Amino acid sequence: MSQPGNDHGGKALAALLDLERLEENLYRGQSPATTWQRVFGGQVVAQSLVATQRTAPEGHLVHSLHGYFMRPGDTEVPIIFQVERLRDGRSFSTRSVRAIQHGQPIFIMTASFQIEEDGFEHQHAMPDVPPPEELAGSDIMNDAENAPAPVRNYWMRERPIEIRPVDLDNFLWRKKPGGQQNIWIRANGPSPHGRDYQTAFLAYMSDMTLLDATLYAHQSSVFSDRVQAASLDHAVWFHRPFETDDWLLYSQESPSANGGRGFAHGRIFSRDGTLVASVAQEGLIRIRDHAWPFYKKA
Structure with a gap:
């Protein structure tokens, strides 16, 4: 397992996001060797963003x-990314991309790019939470061996992201219902600098833990075998520059769940309180049966 502080995770993700150019507007990406049964949603979002960035005009930033996620991704075969250049203006440009496997789209995305401009400035305040250094013993990757089996099996895998939930006990065991979770998150080791890479990295990690927030109110989790969970769509707005080498606070809440779907949105802050991005997602959270709760602590 990759441990916090080494550079394997950052280098591995950089390699994953370095798409192969096949032809004009056509790229190929790979998936890491894994026991996962399907491609991680954040991976295909980030790779799709990289494909569109490769075609954006100079100086235009996402x-x-x-x-929208359309089909589960197959980890055993490459993903083809087909970009369409929809518009190039002086200030804005727009791209669409299809991620294709076995001749079918598994994910479709539009991305908008803009040159940097000055204008009005305001933002929401960052939640008042302990800094990540005070949660040094609460890294989910280090504490996963004490977690419920479904959580342990997921988090003990090597990954390029380091995560420290503000309330680790409730993150693992769902002891009390709630509508919000706050998680510190950063690259697991040094990562390349540059705006294009940093935004792609954030797109990758923005899919981690967000859908799970829709089940907090029900003291359940996407890891439960009683829940069929899958991301349906994903949106990210990039507000200000940031660096993923340092901690970012991912503050998540779920305003609504019904009809077998849950909606969650998140705000991502740098440690100095700057709001750098906003995220929204709806996902499938279908109940397989009516046995509750999610799990009991041994």
Whole structure:
């Protein structure tokens, strides 16, 4: 397992996001060797963003992306990314991309790019939570061996992201219902600098833990074998520059769940309180049966 502080995770993700150019507007990406049964959603979002960035005009930086997951991704075969150049203006440009496997789209996304401009400035305040250094013993990757089996099996895998939930006990055991969770998150080791890479990295990690927030109110989790969970769509708005080498606070809440779907949105802050991005997602959270709760602590 990759441990916090080494550079394997950052290098591995950089390699994953370095797509192969096949032809004009056509790229190929790979998936890491894993026991996962399907491609991680954040991976295909990030790789799709990289494909659109490769075609954006010089000086145009992504400010938003909106995507829909259509089919589970196959980890055993490459993903082909087909980009369409929808518009190039002086201030804004727009791209669409299809991620294709076995001749079928597994994910479609539009991304909008803009040159940097000055304008009005305001933002929400960052939640008042302990800094990550005070949660040094609460890294989910280090504490996973004490977690419920479904959580342990997931988090003990090597990954490029280091995570420290503000309330680790409730993150693991769902002891009390709630509508919000706060998680510190950063790259597991040094990562390349540059705005294009940093936004792609954030797109990757923005899919981690967000859908799970829709089940907090029900003291359940996407890891439960009683829940069929899958991301349906994903949107990210990039507000300000940031660096993923340092901790970012991912503050998540779920305003609504019904009809077998849960909606969650998140705000991502740098440690100095700057709001750098916003995320929204709806996902499938279908109940397989009516046995509750999610799990009991041994």
